[in-house]
Amino acid sequence: MELRKSYFADQRKDDLHEIGQPRPRSDSPGHVTGKTAYFADRNFPGMLYLRMVRSPHHHARIRSIDTSEAQMHPGVVKILTAKDVPHNVYTILILIQIGPEDETVLADGKVRWKGEAVVAVLAETERAAQEAAAKVKIDYEVLPAVFDMEEALKPGAPVVNEYHGRNYYLYDSGECRKVRFGDVEAGFAGADHVLEQTYQSSPIEHAPTETTGCIVAPEGNDRFTCYTNTQAMFFTLDNASIILQMPGNRLHFVGGTVGGGFGGKVDVIVEPIAILGAKLTGRPVSFIYSREEEMQISSPRAAEKVVIKDGVMKDGRIVARKVTGYTDAGAYSRHSPYGAQKGAGHYPGPYTIPNVWIDTYCVYTNRTPSSAMRGFGVTIGDFALEVQMDKLARLIGMDPLEFRFINAYRDGDMKAHRQATEGAALIECMQEASRAANWPVAEKFMAMSSYAKGA
């Protein structure tokens, strides 16, 4: 890595002692010698292991659940179903008033994705919990499922989630989050070329080294300590408090040393049910995802579809950009309504465009619920935007890097969401990339500045 201090030298004072120094990390010796304690290193006498019975169907009505045989399995201590969860229907963003509550801790009457938790089995050993889970008998009536966002948005599509009653999230702005700036149709009408393209992505896995999990210990004083690898301590505690209808002062969360998150550990999934298990049995409970659960049950990055329509002039100016973004939330909201909205605030990318129209939709399907992941709302949008930029440059016969200089935002430029640009640095990044990659651009672009007057 190289620090190029010549850029922005007039914007910065380099007079610091500890900041800017490559100090060795105080926690690395513990990490590399295997001595750092993670949540799963805790072991309590009498600890129980929790395993979930999961739906084998993408969409089905639950006719009946029979746990009698599982109950008799040696080592089984407790079996939990929907009726045991005090506030079973929840949604995590309710803490910032983004509802409605649309997801069940344990499925109640219906499953909406393959892998959904239906019954929780608590047993003396992991093996007993797994064997007993296999003995739970659930009678399903399979329902038609929808896996495609376009299909889900068509009239007559199966309704995935009755708590929404429609297969998209309803924002206060309607069926999508909207950004309107200038007159996009006039922009297209006056453009030399118009290009509309569609981009798509697949869900991907966070792939942390340490799988999601927690260990809960009853403290004997009506308090419960939850050792967890959540990425958000109070967010998880407060949601657990709602789901369990248990005052927050009875919950004590300990964590903060985590083997990778990437956004995969901000859903509140393992902690509430493990605390409930500890409360109902009076014993410590361990609930840790297997690698299979981490990869196929925990929320992936959403599949997305992005349609971009641009109007561009022969001289390289983009005069209009319309973006329609679709985020596949899967069966439940989790963080996806936020991600889709974040996308609306991110388009049209770091370029100054006078006419912009953005619609971003959060769509429900019977796929695995997606949620937060490193860059969500932006990563796939950037893939689409930057491939589109390459196509536009080639369409008008211009160098793709020079084309970006012409459109790059600078301090003071008004963005589509009506904020004046501050602290821009795209031009300088491209200038340095031009040098480092030996990708020459015209001298006038090398003389540009994100902030200097007249440059």
Added chain:
Amino acid sequence: MAIRRGRGVAAINYPTGMNLGGDPTQALVHSTPTGNFMVTLSSVDLGQGMKQIMAQICAETIGVPTDRVVVDTADTDTGPHCMGTFASRGTHRAGNAVIQAAREARQVMLEVAAEELEVNASDLETDGQGHILVKGAPQKSISIFDVALAAHFKRGRSISGRGMFLIPRSYPEKETGAMKPSTCYAHACTVAEVEVDDETGEVTVLTVKNVFEIGRALNPKMVEQQLVGGSWMGISHALYETTEPYYPNRDHGGTDFNQYLMPGPGDLAQTEIIVLERPSADGPFGAKGPGEMCANPQIPAIANAVFDAVGVRIDTLPITPERILRALKAQASN
């Protein structure tokens, strides 16, 4: 049939934090009797090194070496509230809270030192090595060790401080979408070079040259580890990863690292990282959040490089050999 070479570029920006939800984080700082400093948080270290960065921020603000600072985090019985470690917010939000708390603690520390030295607190400065000196008369000084002892056992002062940083929630306007999604943005430009085998569709990423503008590199070695890791993740996202390889058929999703495709060490490109620093107006020492941004520009840069190599556009991720071969076949038949 041949191995064809191409290169592609992408330029991006990325917002720091979670403005659209409201974004608070708090910190507490206090000194021990012998002048070490404890930072108490509920923020989570995901392995990226949050604890180390908070220690350096506290040390810089108080004016002591970093090894005099201990970070106690993520115990809800002791640590004040933090929204969480996500949205590229940890360093920016918690860092600002730590600065505010450390400033308050520093002020008490200087007041106690002033009483001990019988001077005005405003005439004192720290040397960054554990001493407090009279400005212009450095022979008149006291160690922070002695100041902390005096505060605890003689002066009855608590050398401590409270810090709170809040970005209030921005509510998008319904019709126009007017909103403030972030107070500062990190930037990047990436150039990727690839080779594509037009017989097998296989892509080899040769080099990835990344320029990142991140406000301030608070610890350059830790910045490097995060940016290099992000760059590798970008390659993985572009070419390999999916939990549903046969979508819309949802069977055969990967369930372990044998089945779920990711690059191994031999698949990683020669990676170059160049960092620029344009300090943000509201960041701790100007820092922005590059945690998510650094894994994004490689994806379109590689997609554009594949086009440059073989002349087909793959507009669906991941860019698999199968998709490339199908596109080449369609191109040949046109």
